[in-house]
Amino acid sequence: MLVHLQGPWTPLLGRLTLQQIPYQNPILLGTFIFVAILGVIILVATTRYGKWGYVWREWLTTVDHKKIGIMYCLVGLVMLFRGFIDALMIRTQQAIAVGPKSPGFLGAVHGYLTPFHVGQIFTAHGLIMIVFAATPLLVGIMNIIVPLQIGARDMAYPYLNALGLWLTTAGAALVMLSLFIGNFAHGGWYGFVPYFELPYSPGVGVDYWLWAFQLSVLGTTLGSINLIATIVKMRAPGMTWMRMPIFTWASLSANLIALTSFPVLMVALALLGMDRYLGTHFYTAGMGGNLMLYNDLFWVWGHPEVYFLILPAFGMMSEIIPTFSEKTLFGYATMVIASFAIGGVSWGVWLHHFFTMAAAPSVNSFYSVSTMLVGIPTGVKVFNWIFTMYRGRVRYELPMMWALLALFLLLVGGMTGMMNAFASSDYMWHNGVFVVAHFHMMVLLIAASVFGAVEYWFPKVFGFKLEQKWGKWFFWFMVLGTGWVFVPMFILGIAGMTRRLDYIPYTQWAPYLHVMLVGMAFYVVAVGFFVAHLYVSLRDREKNRVGADAWGTTRNLEWMTHSPVPAYNFAFIPHVNARDEWAWRKEHGLAELHAGDYEDIHMPKNTGVPLFLGIFSMGLAFALVWRIWWLALLCLALIVALIIIRSFDRDTDTTIPAQEVDRVERAARDGVTENGPASDLLGDPVVATSSIRSESGGMGGKSSAAQPAWAPMDR
Numbered sequence: 239m240l241v242h243l244q245g246p247w248t249p250l251l252g253r254l255t256l257q258q259i260p261y262q263n264p265i266l267l268g269t270f271i272f273v274a275i276l277g278v279i280i281l282v283a284t285t286r287y288g289k290w291g292y293v294w295r296e297w298l299t300t301v302d303h304k305k306i307g308i309m310y311c312l313v314g315l316v317m318l319f320r321g322f323i324d325a326l327m328i329r330t331q332q333a334i335a336v337g338p339k340s341p342g343f344l345g346a347v348h349g350y351l352t353p354f355h356v357g358q359i360f361t362a363h364g365l366i367m368i369v370f371a372a373t374p375l376l377v378g379i380m381n382i383i384v385p386l387q388i389g390a391r392d393m394a395y396p397y398l399n400a401l402g403l404w405l406t407t408a409g410a411a412l413v414m415l416s417l418f419i420g421n422f423a424h425g426g427w428y429g430f431v432p433y434f435e436l437p438y439s440p441g442v443g444v445d446y447w448l449w450a451f452q453l454s455v456l457g458t459t460l461g462s463i464n465l466i467a468t469i470v471k472m473r474a475p476g477m478t479w480m481r482m483p484i485f486t487w488a489s490l491s492a493n494l495i496a497l498t499s500f501p502v503l504m505v506a507l508a509l510l511g512m513d514r515y516l517g518t519h520f521y522t523a524g525m526g527g528n529l530m531l532y533n534d535l536f537w538v539w540g541h542p543e544v545y546f547l548i549l550p551a552f553g554m555m556s557e558i559i560p561t562f563s564e565k566t567l568f569g570y571a572t573m574v575i576a577s578f579a580i581g582g583v584s585w586g587v588w589l590h591h592f593f594t595m596a597a598a599p600s601v602n603s604f605y606s607v608s609t610m611l612v613g614i615p616t617g618v619k620v621f622n623w624i625f626t627m628y629r630g631r632v633r634y635e636l637p638m639m640w641a642l643l644a645l646f647l648l649l650v651g652g653m654t655g656m657m658n659a660f661a662s663s664d665y666m667w668h669n670g671v672f673v674v675a676h677f678h679m680m681v682l683l684i685a686a687s688v689f690g691a692v693e694y695w696f697p698k699v700f701g702f703k704l705e706q707k708w709g710k711w712f713f714w715f716m717v718l719g720t721g722w723v724f725v726p727m728f729i730l731g732i733a734g735m736t737r738r739l740d741y742i743p744y745t746q747w748a749p750y751l752h753v754m755l756v757g758m759a760f761y762v763v764a765v766g767f768f769v770a771h772l773y774v775s776l777r778d779r780e781k782n783r784v785g786a787d788a789w790g791t792t793r794n795l796e797w798m799t800h801s802p803v804p805a806y807n808f809a810f811i812p813h814v815n816a817r818d819e820w821a822w823r824k825e826h827g828l829a830e831l832h833a834g835d836y837e838d839i840h841m842p843k844n845t846g847v848p849l850f851l852g853i854f855s856m857g858l859a860f861a862l863v864w865r866i867w868w869l870a871l872l873c874l875a876l877i878v879a880l881i882i883i884r885s886f887d888r889d890t891d892t893t894i895p896a897q898e899v900d901r902v903e904r905a906a907r908d909g910v911t912e913n914g915p916a917s918d919l920l921g922d923p924v925v926a927t928s929s930i931r932s933e934s935g936g937m938g939g940k941s942s943a944a945q946p947a948w949a950p951m952d953r
């Protein structure tokens with residue numbers, strides 16, 4: 239039998255005892271066994287196929303923005319799955335635990351989860367979905383696409399880029415670890431004071447929440463510095479501000495929001511940490527602290543954060559809609575202005591998250607009006623997209639379908655957001671599921687844009703298109719799930735159902751809760767179709783190989799270079815002549831490939847330092863959660879030492895020789911080289927074709943210009 243470990247070693251492990259491992263909980267035990275088996279399979283497979291060297295060289299130590307972006311997306315996808323399982327558990331619990339006679343299992347009075355578990359689940363779901371699923375997916379896509387769109391060879395700070403990835407991953411891993419060692423916070427994703435203070439939440443849950451959050455904040459802030467610097471400083475010659483692709487604009491505005499708001503959250507969490515660890519009183523009413531300070535600081539980040547998420551999603555829609563309407567984007571300049579207007583106003587609306595906290599009516603009115611103002615620039619965007627489609631040759635391929643779903647969700651989420659913005663109506667349903675339904679429309683809009691963007695840019699990154707059949711099933715079941723889960727939620731919200739419930743006494747609400755469970759079944763089927771979509775796409779990838787311009791009607795620079803993109807992105811840095819440069823080149827007959835006298839290309843060199851900084855940061859966070867002071871000091875010392883050692887390292891770059899560039903270019907152009915085929919990102923031989931293999935047709939019908947144009951001016 240496992241017993242509480244007592245003895246001279248106990249102080250060495252801080253608060254950590256064997257009892258903290260929830261082996262009595264069958265759900266967690268099952269999850270642990272599943273994860274352990276999966277882990278062993280991956281380790282054995284990597285060893286069996288001798289891939290450790292490849293994984294280390296090509297991925298773990300990489301500073302290539304494309305690979306870092308892919309890894310960000312993988313982290314986001316894994317966490318999206320975890321967050322989905324959490325949602326499934328909440329919905330199942332609420333469908334069972336309704337009515338006074340509802341049954342109880344596994345030690346719960348109603349349903350199969352205790353209130354403590356339900357609390358942990360919605361807290362983890364909220365935090366994971368926002369900072370470890372949506373954020374990494376968006377940052378990942380920005381990482382891959384922005385340098386390509388501006389004609390750069392990498393990000394401004396490739397090393398910092400890898401560090402951002404590994405810090406975010408460390409935070410995500412910490413949340414996952416809390417499943418199996420200890421527990422997670424159960425007071426909601428945005429935290430409450432004084433409830434999250436030590437006397438009221440003495441366990442490790444809040445500490446896990448605090449440090450995981452803090453690691454992701456650090457990672458995202460570093461990422462935003464990098465993206466801003468890249469966009470400002472690394473644009474190809476000729477790319478003036480108003481020639482910048484719209485997704486790059488969206489990324490710039492989003493990251494300006496991130497850079498100015500994330501540090502506020504860092505401070506908010508640091509002060510809470512000081513309260514918990516050092517006994518200060520920033521947020522307690524006694525000793526001169528102020529409860530409202532936390533709410534203000536948190537939401538001064540929290541609201542701009544949602545626009546940090548939505549602006550890149552808008553950027554994705556703004557790329558997809560013109561391509562599949564075979565037209566240029568309507569109202570480019572107003573799109574840019576609207577992004578910055580949304581970003582600017584986002585600073586002055588945070589109080590709408592606590593209209594009910596008894597501020598003066600004049601204060602509530604101010605924030606009500608400022609919140610509503612956001613509808614104007616957002617509306618500008620909506621009309622611009624509609625006018626882009628108007629009289630265009632709209633092709634309903636998968637990326638476009640996702641973009642249109644996103645547009646629809648924006649209308650529903652936006653209008654219900656406006657309803658929240660009235661302080662008077664918010665008084666009725668604040669803390670209710672109407673608000674939850676509002677923001678799920680918005681976050682599912684982000685998910686829809688991300689899926690659209692993945693469909694859209696996948697061929698650029700991997701060299702082949704995703705298949706369409708299973709992808710469409712996946713799409714339609716997502717639509718079904720969204721309708722069946724969130725329409726009843728709006729109704730229950732108006733009926734007065736509050737959020738975060740583990741038990742619902744009103745039997746009258748049962749039908750709605752059961753309909754929502756059916757919606758979850760649609761989502762589960764959708765996940766199955768998603769897996770089939772990926773599997774079939776990978777299996778049939780040779781059939782779906784594409785040339786540079788995968789969709790035929792693309793418009794920006796990223797479509798000018800090969801698919802998959804070579805390590806150096808562009809053999810020659812392109813010279814930009816127009817907005818929609820690639821469309822311009824196609825129109826001017828400049829889409830022909832010219833081999834040239836390639837030169838050596840100077841690139842950043844791989845390094846394992848960011849990975850180890852991530853690992854030691856996670857160790858530090860874990861030690862702080864459990865108050866294992868020696869481990870905390872050790873990890874801190876290792877982090878400082880690594881930073882110092884790295885700062886003396888002068889050997890941080892490398893050169894791709896001209897012959898190698900020539901080989902890769904020729905392989906991509908002709909599919910043959912003297913030294914064998916070039917490699918793609920998956921490590922397989924690329925058999926690039928000299929003609930495009932897209933079914934969608936090129937500009938004006940049949941596929942035309944497909945290959946990169948290294949025009950003489952591109953030097």
Ligand code: HEA
Nearest residue numbers: 544548590591612613616617652655656658659668677680
């Ligand atoms: C990406 C995420 C995202 C986005 C984009 C938004 C966008 C908006 N949100 Fe939402 N919101 C959240 C995520 C998001 N929100 C989250 C996560 C919470 C809760 C957190 C928590 O408590 O856990 C929340 C909570 C929340 C509240 C607090 C409710 C409460 O706690 O009681 C309020 C109140 O005003 C609000 C309002 C709005 C408004 C007005 C918009 C606007 O930006 C919408 C603008 C869009 C449109 C209006 C549609 C398009 C426009 C037109 C077609 C033009 C014509 C229309 C008009 C001029 C009106 N949101």
Ligand code: HEM
Nearest residue numbers: 325328329360361364367368372426427674681737738739
């Ligand atoms: C498959 C899709 C999803 C489903 C079915 C789902 C379901 C739920 C449910 C049932 C809740 C609890 C509601 C309550 O308190 O009564 C919830 C809360 C929440 N969800 Fe989702 N969700 C989904 C996707 C997402 C995504 C993609 C995000 C963010 C990017 C997200 C962010 C949140 C947040 C922030 C909360 C609030 C947590 C809290 O109260 O502390 N969800 N979700």
Ligand SMILES: [Cu+2]
Nearest residue numbers: 541588590591
């Ligand atoms: Cu808000």
